[in-house]
Amino acid sequence: MHKKTTNDNVPARGSATDHWMKSVAYERQYRDAAAHPGARPRDPGLNDRTEPRAKIPFTALVNYGLTYSAPWRVRDLSPNGAFVEMSTTDIPQGAFVEFVLRFAYKGRNVEHRLPAKVVRVEPNGVALGFGAYDDAAYTDIVNLLYAA
Structure with missing residues (x-):
């Protein structure tokens, strides 16, 4: 051995x-x-992209606090984060949120709940930076990016 x-x-x-x-x-x-x-x-x-990023037309849920949960349009996505077009009046920069990603890939439904932090607030939405998540979520996100 x-x-x-x-x-x-x-x-x-x-x-x-x-x-x-x-x-x-x-x-x-x-x-x-x-x-x-x-x-x-x-x-x-801030703008040094090290991971693939794609403009993918879909919606994702952003959960904030105990009562705030709404689907919003995702402008672009990468394994490190996403830009979500949403009302920015309720979520301050630095807030911790949950980004719920749901999509269909090769005949199976995929759902991942990713911890995220609001890293930038703009008039038309927020930039989220993802926290730690598992390898299965990473693989599914990369597959989604390359399928787009």
């Missing part, structure tokens, strides 16, 4: 590699600020 061993050369998550990536983002922010004096500083990571 083969004995499993670990490789000490592979950096752990949250290690020097992650630190380097954050350093590059902050360095880019200061470089951009120097090149364009008077411009608003860029939030590192």
